[in-house]
Amino acid sequence: MTALRGRARLVGDDVNTDSIISSTRKRESLDPAVLRQFLFEHVDLTFAASVQPGDILVAGKNFGCGSAMEVAVTTVLGAGIPAVLARSFSRTYYRNAINNGLLPLVCNTGGIREGDILISDGTGAVRNERSGETLSPEPLPPIMLAILRAGGLVPYMRQNGDFKL
Amino acid sequence: MAGRTISEKILARKSGQDAHAGDLVVCEVDCALGTDGSVPMALDYFKAMGGENVRDAARLVFALDHYVPPTSPQTIELHRVMRDFARRFGVTLHEAGEGIGHQLIVETGRALPGGLVVGADSHAVTYGALNCFATGIGSSDLAAVMLCGRIWLRVPDSIRVVLTGQLPSGVYAKDIALALAGMLGADGAAYQALEFAGPGVATLALEDRLVLSNLAVEMGAKTGIFPADAETVAYLQGRTGQAFEPVAADPDAHYSRTVEIALDALTPRIALPHLVDQVVALEDAAGTPVQMVYLGTCTGGRLRDFHQALAVLEAGGGVAPGVQLVVTPASREVRDAMTADGTLDALVGFGATVVQPGCGSCCGTCGVIPGDGVSVISTANRNFKGRMGNAKASIYLASPAACAAAATRGVVTDPREVSR
Numbered sequence: 001m002t003a004l005r006g007r008a009r010l011v012g013d014d015v016n017t018d019s020i021i022s023s024t025r026k027r028e029s030l031d032p033a034v035l036r037q038f039l040f041e042h043v044d045l046t047f048a049a050s051v052q053p054g055d056i057l058v059a060g061k062n063f064g065c066g067s068a069m070e071v072a073v074t075t076v077l078g079a080g081i082p083a084v085l086a087r088s089f090s091r092t093y094y095r096n097a098i099n100n101g102l103l104p105l106v107c108n109t110g111g112i113r114e115g116d117i118l119i120s121d122g123t124g125a126v127r128n129e130r131s132g133e134t135l136s137p138e139p140l141p142p143i144m145l146a147i148l149r150a151g152g153l154v155p156y157m158r159q160n161g162d163f164k165l
Numbered sequence: 166m167a168g169r170t171i172s173e174k175i176l177a178r179k180s181g182q183d184a185h186a187g188d189l190v191v192c193e194v195d196c197a198l199g200t201d202g203s204v205p206m207a208l209d210y211f212k213a214m215g216g217e218n219v220r221d222a223a224r225l226v227f228a229l230d231h232y233v234p235p236t237s238p239q240t241i242e243l244h245r246v247m248r249d250f251a252r253r254f255g256v257t258l259h260e261a262g263e264g265i266g267h268q269l270i271v272e273t274g275r276a277l278p279g280g281l282v283v284g285a286d287s288h289a290v291t292y293g294a295l296n297c298f299a300t301g302i303g304s305s306d307l308a309a310v311m312l313c314g315r316i317w318l319r320v321p322d323s324i325r326v327v328l329t330g331q332l333p334s335g336v337y338a339k340d341i342a343l344a345l346a347g348m349l350g351a352d353g354a355a356y357q358a359l360e361f362a363g364p365g366v367a368t369l370a371l372e373d374r375l376v377l378s379n380l381a382v383e384m385g386a387k388t389g390i391f392p393a394d395a396e397t398v399a400y401l402q403g404r405t406g407q408a409f410e411p412v413a414a415d416p417d418a419h420y421s422r423t424v425e426i427a428l429d430a431l432t433p434r435i436a437l438p439h440l441v442d443q444v445v446a447l448e449d450a451a452g453t454p455v456q457m458v459y460l461g462t463c464t465g466g467r468l469r470d471f472h473q474a475l476a477v478l479e480a481g482g483g484v485a486p487g488v489q490l491v492v493t494p495a496s497r498e499v500r501d502a503m504t505a506d507g508t509l510d511a512l513v514g515f516g517a518t519v520v521q522p523g524c525g526s527c528c529g530t531c532g533v534i535p536g537d538g539v540s541v542i543s544t545a546n547r548n549f550k551g552r553m554g555n556a557k558a559s560i561y562l563a564s565p566a567a568c569a570a571a572a573t574r575g576v577v578t579d580p581r582e583v584s585r
């Protein structure tokens with residue numbers, strides 16, 4: 001798994017894909033470089049401008065519920081966010097994340113505060129620099145790991161042309 | 166050895182593997198839907214994957230439904246790109262105005278008992294009403310299906326939802342679905358299948374079952390699947406020439422959980438803004454003012470829904486002043502039937518704004534958009550903030566009859582009070 005070091009950016013429970021990026025924005029452009037300006041616009045107007053590359057989204061339960069629209073993943077990646085930690089994900093968001101190389105980590109995010117520095121050396125565990133707490137996200141099944149390691153579903157399919165278990 | 170759930174059996178059949186809950190399998194897909202909300206991105210992925218040809222165009226369906234009519238150069242272009250691709254590879258494309266993709270998959274007999282149907286849209290779960298394993302995917306997964314005809318899936322655990330008894334008058338399928346959402350919560354069925362069972366199933370028309378399957382995803386479910394029976398077969402009569410093999414659960418199948426809903430005891434429900442699991446008894450929200458009433462979507466835009474709504478409007482003497490009634494049939498077939506039996510004229514007579522078949526106002530990308538501070542009561546499946554295109558509006562979800570009852574008085578009203 002990729003090494004991470006970034007600030008925790010807290011969002012709540014049941015964050016739906018439309019609040020990550022409004023589907024009315026998607027109507028006008030699919031380009032993550034454009035859409036990133038509107039990331040979480042209905043939740044916090046200043047959010048998009050405050051994102052620094054490497055920031056890590058930290059959510060409660062059911063992150064990415066609602067529409068299966070994939071821009072809700074590519075926009076997050078376009079903003080320079082490499083990973084999302086959540087207590088749970090909606091399954092479509094989870095799949096889309098894997099397919100685009102956004103790391104979805106399922107773990108108990110309750111102890112993380114806004115701005116905490118989260119560090120992962122690539123072994124899977126995530127350490128909170130402030131609290132010293134180490135989180136152990138649920139391991140990913142082999143096919144998801146293979147897709148992530150390839151860099152997403154596009155390179156995976158270019159290499160394999162089909163799914164291999 | 167424990168028996169198997171419907172989901173386990175279908176995924177075993179489609180993967181050729183001995184599939185049990187928790188296993189990862191690679192399955193042949195019988196049919197895949199893409200919409201104007203998902204295909205344009207899927208085509209980019211497809212190209213990036215090196216896709217030169219689709220594996221089997223006959224299994225693919227495109228529907229122009231989210232941007233109907235297209236109102237910007239960008240959306241016109243998205244439609245053009247889809248048409249060009251569909252023509253080039255022989256993919257079936259449903260034009261703007263033909264209806265919502267999910268409804269068209271069902272109407273054209275593409276979702277068959279025992280099959281595996283995916284859709285690049287979360288409400289692809291709708292087809293589970295027809296005893297197929299149906300689930301939503303993103304654009305990248307759709308691109309892979311276009312390329313290789315297959316998909317990897319984790320075989321889900323199943324929650325058994327046992328329905329007993331029969332709905333009393335004034336209570337509808339939507340009330341069952343909302344009650345279930347209230348019980349399970351917005352992620353209560355995450356990564357799992359809902360499997361409907363029990364004697365209550367036979368009392369539900371196929372259109373009712375579609376409502377329940379449609380809302381399964383609002384509880385996080387991967388699919389919401391029904392057994393097949395005479396009602397299923399009757400619905401498919403004339404819609405498909407293809408043979409199909411329904412799948413039933415084994416009596417000793419293993420479920421992660423069983424919940425029971427006594428239909429007799431159910432009362433009207435309503436989901437409050439801004440989450441679908443904020444469900445209360447409708448009477449507890451009675452009196453809440455509403456300014457817009459929306460009848461439509463892949464949840465509540467079918468003929469049966471409009472009949473139920475119209476009956477209440479007639480009993481209540483029409484639409485109260487200050488209320489905007491918006492009607493969007495789920496498909497052209499639905500609209501034609503409404504025209505033929507006078508439902509559409511009657512609704513127009515009550516002052517309804519009729520939008521052409523498609524997603525309409527549901528997700529705010531087309532159709533009528535509520536104004537700031539407006540409260541909407543809708544037959545849809547989602548009430549997230551901003552869902553209908555305005556984050557300053559509030560959305561309540563209820564049955565078509567309850568929506569119509571609210572239209573007659575301008576406040577949330579128990580439909581049983583109006584029809585009395």
Ligand code: SF4
Pocket residue numbers: 230231265267286288462463464523524525527528546
């Ligand atoms: S009607 Fe609404 S929920 Fe259904 S597919 Fe269209 S936008 Fe999605």
